[in-house]
Structures are given as structure tokens and as C-alpha cells.
Amino acid sequence: xxxxxxxxxDNQKQAEQKWGNVSIDSVRLTDVRKTFNGHEVIxxxxxxxxxxxxxxxxxxxxxxxSTLLRLIAGLETPTSGQIDISGRDVTYAHPSKRxxxxxxxxxxxxxxxxxxxxxxxxxxxxxxxxxxxxxKVNAAAxxxxxxxxxxxxxxxxxxGQRQRVAIGRAIVREPDVFLFDEPLSNLDAxxxxxxxxxxxxxxxxxxxxxxxxxxxxxxxxxLADKIVVLNAGRIEQVGSPLDLYRKxxxxxxxxxxxxxxxxxxxxxxxxxxxxxxxxxxxxTILSVPRQGAEVPQGASVTFGVRPENLHLATEDxxxxxxxxxxxxxxxxxxxxxxxxLKDQEGDPLIMKLDGEVSLHNHQAVGLKIDLNRAxxxxxxxxxxxxxxxFAHQTDGSVHV
Amino acid sequence: xxxxxxxxxxxxxxxxxxxxxxxxxxxVASFLLSLTDARLQDQLGAANFVGLSNYSEMAAxxxxxxxxxxxxxxxxxxxxxxxxxxxFIAVVLNFKLKGIGLFRTAxxxxxxxxxxxxxxxxxxxxxxxxxxxxxxxxxxGIGSVNWLGEPxxxxxxxxxxxxxxxGSAMVVFLAGxxxxxxxxxxxxxxxxxxxxxxxxxxxxxxxxxxxxxNFIMQIVQAFQExxxxxxxxxxxxxxxxxxxxxxxxxxxxxxxxxGYSSALSWVLFIIIALFTAVAFWSxxxxxxxxxxxxxxxxx
Numbered sequence: 109x110x111x112x113x114x115x116x117x118d119n120q121k122q123a124e125q126k127w128g129n130v131s132i133d134s135v136r137l138t139d140v141r142k143t144f145n146g147h148e149v150i151x152x153x154x155x156x157x158x159x160x161x162x163x164x165x166x167x168x169x170x171x172x173x174s175t176l177l178r179l180i181a182g183l184e185t186p187t188s189g190q191i192d193i194s195g196r197d198v199t200y201a202h203p204s205k206r207x208x209x210x211x212x213x214x215x216x217x218x219x220x221x222x223x224x225x226x227x228x229x230x231x232x233x234x235x236x237x238x239x240x241x242x243x244k245v246n247a248a249a250x251x252x253x254x255x256x257x258x259x260x261x262x263x264x265x266x267x268g269q270r271q272r273v274a275i276g277r278a279i280v281r282e283p284d285v286f287l288f289d290e291p292l293s294n295l296d297a298x299x300x301x302x303x304x305x306x307x308x309x310x311x312x313x314x315x316x317x318x319x320x321x322x323x324x325x326x327x328x329x330x331l332a333d334k335i336v337v338l339n340a341g342r343i344e345q346v347g348s349p350l351d352l353y354r355k356x357x358x359x360x361x362x363x364x365x366x367x368x369x370x371x372x373x374x375x376x377x378x379x380x381x382x383x384x385x386x387x388x389x390x391x392t393i394l395s396v397p398r399q400g401a402e403v404p405q406g407a408s409v410t411f412g413v414r415p416e417n418l419h420l421a422t423e424d425x426x427x428x429x430x431x432x433x434x435x436x437x438x439x440x441x442x443x444x445x446x447x448x449l450k451d452q453e454g455d456p457l458i459m460k461l462d463g464e465v466s467l468h469n470h471q472a473v474g475l476k477i478d479l480n481r482a483x484x485x486x487x488x489x490x491x492x493x494x495x496x497x498f499a500h501q502t503d504g505s506v507h508v
Numbered sequence: 509x510x511x512x513x514x515x516x517x518x519x520x521x522x523x524x525x526x527x528x529x530x531x532x533x534x535x536v537a538s539f540l541l542s543l544t545d546a547r548l549q550d551q552l553g554a555a556n557f558v559g560l561s562n563y564s565e566m567a568a569x570x571x572x573x574x575x576x577x578x579x580x581x582x583x584x585x586x587x588x589x590x591x592x593x594x595x596f597i598a599v600v601l602n603f604k605l606k607g608i609g610l611f612r613t614a615x616x617x618x619x620x621x622x623x624x625x626x627x628x629x630x631x632x633x634x635x636x637x638x639x640x641x642x643x644x645x646x647x648x649g650i651g652s653v654n655w656l657g658e659p660x661x662x663x664x665x666x667x668x669x670x671x672x673x674x675g676s677a678m679v680v681f682l683a684g685x686x687x688x689x690x691x692x693x694x695x696x697x698x699x700x701x702x703x704x705x706x707x708x709x710x711x712x713x714x715x716x717x718x719x720x721x722n723f724i725m726q727i728v729q730a731f732q733e734x735x736x737x738x739x740x741x742x743x744x745x746x747x748x749x750x751x752x753x754x755x756x757x758x759x760x761x762x763x764x765x766x767g768y769s770s771a772l773s774w775v776l777f778i779i780i781a782l783f784t785a786v787a788f789w790s791x792x793x794x795x796x797x798x799x800x801x802x803x804x805x806x807x
Contacts, residue, residue: 181694181698182698183694183698185696203697203698204697204698204699204700205692205700210694210695212695214693216691216692218695219714219796220714220796229699229701230699232702233699234700277695277699281699313768346793474585
């Protein structure tokens, strides 16, 4: 174990001594609001991040995720509400007095300093003794495989190396909370995947509380212990990655999490029973298994099904829907087929099929829907009931 | 058919003519003149070739030595002061405040008016015995000062005229400040660096290319200052503000020593060239470029 992770463990022990064994939240936001020039961009966000958790803020651009992170960092001050870090109210505390370290999207490395000086900067400002600084910087450099680059300037580094220096600069400060602001968005796809794995490993190693902002739902799904989906300054849903995928609380989350996105069809409720909702769909009548569905007869709803829950009907099967193929994307391991429904307008349905499937453009196809994994949303976009397949799979999802 | 080559040549002709007539020709002519005893009132044909005797004459010319000393003093005082002042104002004007654009314009205004003859004339009135400055001083009960009559205060008045034209250097500094990414300061905030530390550890090092540019420009301009001493102090008193450009002018157009004046011009040129060369040589020790000149940014 490197000295860095040792001190992390020490920090935790100290914290446990300080607050006893009561598990306290590392970061707690209470009804935080932020207004810029009369325009409210954060509209009352309350959230808890537990110690050691990696929480990802995800949402479309302009949803306020970066602003929320900057509020936690202290680079912005909330218009109202309270921010606690490690049990201490830091709403108006200076950024350096919050026990947070941040990794910027642009890395924000000091271009005139060597890698060593960049990582050592905060420690030098703190006035630590020289050999302690050297020791800590070397330890961080070893963790991040930067040792051979310590004498270089940022301009002589690759994108991935710069990113690691930025992380090193955060690590040496041994913060209570790491903040990541879209750290991988400036890297090319291959490097992004590699750095994502490195960040995940580092998080496991340091076991430090982290808040991570991204617009990339794949990053969110793969990295997060808990995902916070934000939209227009509000939290849409908080939960584990699979919870959000299986049980999206509303249409926004359903559309945002998952790639390719969930297919949706307009439908009308024909009948509601204890364990199913019967729907009038454009081509057919379907009975969708549902628990706890509360929806009036005749209500117009949105029926949702993920691409992998659509199958090609075999010849002796009755298809739920009929259409024809308008585009085939072959990715090798899997194939995406875009199917337009017969006599229907609107977006084509996307199917996720086997890589070897034999299909050609304009081919007429029948679709089978895995109704046990279908989704149902009311007219205002809220989820209706739960499908029986997902009803008992709870892994810590919190619905807001 | 017209060839593009000829049209292009046509377009550059005005510049080429101007350059040949007003830069290249005087450049060569002044050097040739500096090797003769040409006098302004005589025909050029009457001038004799005297070799380098105009240059060797300077060594024995106490006026030249006085002027050289005054010029160096003037440059060494005004350049650092003006750079420091311009940088200070630029930093202040870089704050994000309401109506800061108005302040930026206001502070740049003196530089548009610049060190023109008109401003120098105004300066003379301000510093005259019964000028504005003395009236203001007596208004608050301080006795009047003979600003232009004392060697040190006369120098002070022309130094002040130079500092007053800080605007162009300030604008360049301001552009340099704006080019420093905001997130470096945010990172430094999180790292706990105070504003003062941020200035000396981040702003100043990243501003050195701009500082270098301003330094060269100011050195070159300061050595050539003419309006101030000519109009305000006439080089006096006791030649205490007798800058080299003023001496060059007077040698040529007051004493008609065209040859000697040309030689003085060349000495001034060589001094400026030396200072610039030393500055360029020194930049590898203190000027930091974020990108190598052949580096297009990243890998």
C-alpha cells in the first residue's frame, strides 16, 4: 500500500474517532438554490453523499450539474440553502477550507511549472516541510505512474498524462471529497475508456468520497455507486445505475439512461387490473404486466421498451407489431435495426439484435415485445407501477 | 491577360516606395553623412570624407557625455516605472465590475492623446512657474515649486509625461491577463493560494511574454523621446533633461552639423540595438512561453 492510501485510511480513522461510529454523510445539500442574473439554474436540490461513495451527476448540457459541483467546491455561493461537508456547514466557507479537491475539465495545470511543482503547489502553499512535500508528491506520482514525468512541463505531456497530473494534484491534498468536473471529455474515445478504468481503480484504492460530473451516461453507468440525474436545475432521480436503468422514475430518466435510447409509443389505457394494464396501441392491444399501477381507464400513456427487449418474431409466432427495416447498423458483436411501423408516423423503433442476425433493408419484420420488461409512463411523464421482473430487485435506489 | 503576380506587385508598390524613400534611403544616407563633415547650409558636394572622426569626437564632447547620462537615467527610470504602473492599472481594470468598460476607456484616453506636441504644450503650462500645479499646491497651502527651473524637478516633469502614456502598454497587459485561463485561479483558490500569491506565482510568470514585448517597445520608445524635453524643458536647465534625440536635432538644425548629428543618430541606433539584443538573449532565462513556437498545442 502506498503512503497516500495509508493516510487516507488514517483520515477515516480520525473521522470515525471524531464522530463515533455513526455513519455521517460526507456531503449533504439541503434545498440548495442558485440564481444567475435573475435566472434560477439550481432549483432546490437536496442530496446526501455517503462516505466513500462515488456519486455521478449526469444530465444534458445546461442542466446545472457543473454549477452544482462548483457550489460544493465553493467556486460559487448558493443563493439559498445549506452545504455540509463531513458534518460541517461550509455554505460560505472559502474553497480551500472545505476539504475538497477538484479535477477540472481543462485539467487547469499551471503551464509554467513542472509536473512535480504542479502536484506540490498546494502543499507548498500550506508551508509543509520540503522532504514531506517530496515524499507525498513521489507517492502520488507512483500511484499514478507519473514518476518518470515529474521534471516535465504540462505541454510535453499527452492528454491522458495531463489528466493524471490533475488527479495527482488532488490526491496529495488528501481531501475529504474529490470533485471531478467532466474530467474525461477532452480525451479521445480510446483514452477515455482507459482513464475511466483508472479512475474506478483509484476510487476503490483510496476509498475516498467522490462527486463526478459527466454528460456521458456510459461513464455514469460504469463509474457510479449512485447516479443523480439532473434536468433543468432539478433532480429527476437518484439511484444505483441498474435501478435507474430498470426502474426509471419518469420519461426523462428513461430516455437519458441507456444507449440506444428507450423506444416509446403513444397508447391508451383500455383496462386496469391488479397485475396488468391493458393498452390500446396503434396496431394491437397489449396486456402489460404491472404491479401497483394506478391509472384511470381511457388515460393516454406512453409505452416504453428498451432496444434489447424487442425481438424478431419467428414465422410461427404472432407478432405484437409489424413493420419494415429502414436501417441496419452492424457493430460486429451486436446489430442495431431501425424498424418503421406499418402505417404509422413517428420515430422508428430501435432493436438491439445479435451481431450475426440476417436482415436486409426494407425487409418486413414482426416484432415481439418482452412485456415483462416494458415501461409505462403517465401523460405527465411519471412511471406507472413496476414490471414484475424488476419489482423485487432493489439495490438501494432512492426515488425523489 | 494580366498575371496575378503583377497585380500583387502593384498593390505593394506604395509601401515599397515609402519604405525606400523614408526608411532605407535615410538609413543609408545618414550613415554616409556620419562619415563626412557635411553642414546643413552647404551643398552636399562641399562635404569632405572624414572617416570615423565624428565618432571619435564624441569621446571628448562633454555635452554628449552629459546627454548620454541623462538619456540612460531617463530610460532606466521611466521604463520600469511605466511597466509597473501599466501592469497595476491593467490588473485593477481586469476586475469584473459593473461599468468596467467605461473605466478601461477612460484610462486608455491619455494614450490616444499620447505625448503629442499639444499635450506637451499643456504639460508646460501645468508645470510652469505660475502653472496649474503650483496654483493647486498654493491652494492647499504648499509653496510653489520651480518645476522646470530645477534639474531634478525638470527631469521629473518629463518623466511624468512618459508615465502618463501608460495606456498602450496597459492594453497589451490587459490582453495578456485575459488570456490566462480562469480555471487556473480557481485551482489556486482550491489550493489555498492568496490573491497576492496567485499574482506572483501564476499571473506574473504567465505574463512574461507580454512583459517582454512591452519591455522591448518601451526601451525603444524611451530612447527616442523628443517631444517632452524639446517643448517642456528645452533640455534644460543646465542640460539636465537634454536627451540624446534632442541633441541630435539641435546638432543638425541649430548648429547645422549634419555629419556629427548623423553620427550621433547611429550611436543611438547602436545603443537601442544592443539593449534589444541583450533583452532577446536574456529571455530564455525569464520569459515563459506556454506553447513552443512550433507546437500547435498538445499531442
